[in-house]
Amino acid sequence: MKKIGVTFLAACLGGAVAVGSYKLIEDKYQDSMSFEEQQKVHFTNNPMPAINSSTGDLDFTQAAAAVTPAVVHIKTTYNNPGASAGRDQMQDMFEDFFGGGGGRRSRGPAMGSGSGVIISTDGYIVTNNHVVDNADKIDVILPDKRSLVAKVIGRDANTDLALIKIEGSGYPIVKLGNSDDVRIGEWVLAVGYPFALNTTVTAGIVSAKGRQIGILDNAQPSENGEPQARTAIESFIQTDAAINRGNSGGALVNTRGELIGVNAAIASQSGSYEGYGFAIPINLAKKVLDDFKAFGEVRRGFIGVNFTGLDAEQAKRFGVDEINGLYVNGVVPNGGAAQAGLKEGDIITKVEGNKIYNPSDLQERIGRLGPGDKVQLTYLRDGKEYAKSITLKGEESIKTNEPRSASVVTKNLGAAFAPVSDVLKKKYRITSGVIVTAVQQGGYFDQIEVAQGTVITTVNDQPVNNTNDIEKAITASRNNMVTISGFTPDGSSMRYQFPIRR
Structure with a gap:
């Protein structure tokens, strides 16, 4: 009997050591996994109850119950008046970028409010960059009313995404979905904390995909007044689910309770919901969030x-x-x-x-x-x-590898160019030329009213076929004067002369 007891104790001790070792290895391995891989492990061990899709009689109760425990309220504090003022402007721009409402905030330490979504059991939360940008303190209020201080892991203005983290474990999470499978007309839920209220769920449909609204470009001021390269990525999911001030960073989920987007902006003349909201697709967010966790920043690839x-x-x-x-x-x-x-x-x-x-x-x-x-x-x-x-x-x-011509052609002329097509060469009976594909506000071309679509055949009487040809012709000028010849978009001949800095 004594021998059996010793054997039993040894077995228990060995089992405990094995479980502890496994747990240690699992935690270490989890740190190297993507958020999606972590979620697959979590939901394999903790399967979600079957949630029916919204066909036939509409019922969003199951999806709402699955999601709301993992959507949090984010409160931000700004001690620096300059930073908070910039943040106020950013918040206004994102949440009512088509309108002028919202009211002014009082002076002194400023407060902000937004939403976030817990995506890992150890406390990683996705939200918008503009919700936490320049914040001196970030408080996360859980649905059970606990308040925890969060730290920023990474932020990216080009996608308006941020990853923050609270200490602890065992948090409920929202399952990451597949935004590629989202269909126009599909029912969706928006979950967040509008107007600093408690968790609020609204329903609507996906009314469009791949929307570009220009909000991210406008939110990124250039440094020292110089033009800034366009790296913003906008491909919003558009929905008519009611989204209001404070919903930023909240969840857009399908009727299976899967996260398909992160709410970011509304189209409004008043500052409140008027019919359309926009969410960042989760398939774009997955890569950005994994980069935040691994590197603290986005490692972006470029075609060139x-x-x-x-x-x-x-x-x-x-x-x-x-x-x-x-x-x-x-x-x-x-x-x-x-x-x-x-x-x-x-x-x-x-x-x-x-x-x-x-x-x-x-x-x-x-x-x-x-x-x-x-x-x-x-x-x-x-x-x-x-x-x-x-x-x-x-x-x-x-x-x-930025071409040297950008110093003159892009910065000073304030324009972009491309070779003219064979069709335009035949139309104007020319053998060379470039077409103006974009005009920057405030540049030389904008000042002398050279419009997009203008065909330039010569610069300083030299034929041009690309930006390098323009650069050479300008560099060869001895008096810093530039003469361009060609055709306006309506087909009229034109010739302009103006001074330029080099």
Whole structure:
């Protein structure tokens, strides 16, 4: 009997050691897993009850019950008046970017309010960058009324995403869904803390996908007044579920209780809900959040092209037949696109075999990838279709490989250019030329009213076919005067002369 007792105790001790060792290894392994991988392990060990989709009689109770325990209220404090004022402006811009409401905040230590979603049992929370930007203190209030101080793990203004963390474990989480599967007309729920109220759930449908509203570009001021390269990624899910001030950073979930988006902005004239809200798709957020956890910042991959989205008007302006796709204005030397053979004037029509209708179709796809990843692009050149695999490069390669012509052509002239098409050459009976694809407000071209769509055939009486030709012609000028000749968008001949700094 004594021998049996000793054996039993030894077995218990061995089991405890084994369980403890397994737990230690599991915790260490979990740190290296993506949030999606962590969730798969969690939900395998803790399966969710079956939640019926919203077909037939609508019933959102199960989805709401699954999600609300993991959506938190975020309160921010700003001790620096300058930082809080900047943050107030940012918050106003994001939450009522089409309107002028909201009221002014009182002076002194400023307070902000938003929402967040717990995505891991050890306290990682996704929210908006503009909710926590410049905050001196971030308090997270859980649905059970506990209040915990959070720290910022990473922020990204280009996607308006942030990852914060609270101490502890065993938190309820919202299951990450697949935003690619979201369909227009699908029922969704918005969960958050509007107007600093307790958890609020509203229902609506997905009314559009891939929306670009220009809010992220407007929210990123340039440094020292210089133009800033466009790296913002906007491909919002649009919904008519009621989203109000304070919902920012909250959950947009499907009727199965899966997180498909992070609420970010509303379209409003009054500052309150007027019909449309916008959420960042979760498939874009997954990559950004994993980068935050691993590196504390986003490691973004770049194709190395500048482009203009095509529609019927732009196609006519550029003299091309395609009304969908992206017209390549410029290619970064030694970038991924240049190494794959893309050139100015090419039209990118597909990414990974999927047709491109808007710039967001490409930007969101690339936003999910990092340096070294490959992506297949299909493009048109002279009416022929090509497909190339492009290796994305890091941000440092874009900066170091920026063409020298950008110093004059982009910064001072305030314009972007691309080679003219064969159609335009025949129309104007010319053998060379570039077309103005974009005009920056405040630049020289804006001041002398050179419009987008203008064809420039010569600069300082020298034929030009690309930005390098323009740079050489300007550099050769001895009196800092620039003379351009060509045709206005309506086909009239034009010739302008103006001084320029070099």
